Amino acid sequence: MTDQQQASEDAVMTRIGQAVMLLHAGDRAEARDRLADLWTEIGHDGDPLHRCTLAHYMADAQDEPEAELAWDLRALTAAEGLGDGRLARHEPALVVRAFYPSLHLNLAADYLKLRRPDAARSHLDRARAATDALGDDGYGDGVRAAIERLELRLRGEEGRPYSP
Incomplete structure (x- = not known):
């Protein structure tokens, strides 16, 4: 992986983190909008770490239990495609x-x-x-x-x- 690719992946995680801060501050709608935009960028076949992390928090931003379930299922599916090697590039201890x-x-x-x-x-x-x-x-x-x-x-x- 090139340094540019690593920086790009870190930028995605940073953007997810920024949306999560909005969510935790109570701005669910803005967090949901930002996470939805990121999901569109990442795509259904994107990096499993990004999909898992984003879907996990997108579930928390939902108002309807059915939508929350759908996002939590996406998070689980992404985790099933995530390897320890990819995770270690983000956080070696995980x-x-x-x-x-x-x-x-x-x-x-x-x-x-x-x-x-x-x-x-x-x-x-x-x-x-x-x-x-x-x-x-x-x-x-x-x-x-x-x-x-x-x-x-x-x-x-x-x-x-x-x-x-």
Whole structure:
């Protein structure tokens, strides 16, 4: 990869990050517009890291659960095409399998919103099974805690009492 290609890829991640800052600041519409423009530039067959990252955050910018699910599914599909080598060029300490707990957790939450508890349970089980890839750090602890919270919500939706 040439230095120019690397700089171009970094620019895409920077632009995604700028849109995410807007999202976190509460400007969902502007974030959604910027991410949509970037998605058009990247394309359905673009760099899997860009597609995964963008789709993950685009899901968070959606107002409708069906649209959120569609973007979270795109993020999962992109992650499945992402190799550790490509990820290492962006962040050497990351491995793709560390993405899966969060990706499946998001899908479980989407399916729960859509009142599809069986699909929610399936993805929650996948999220939990993938947690061995998470570090013992704030991010890993946060994802594990979110899995536990969603487990409690799902059990409540299913009408079953919680039993650890």
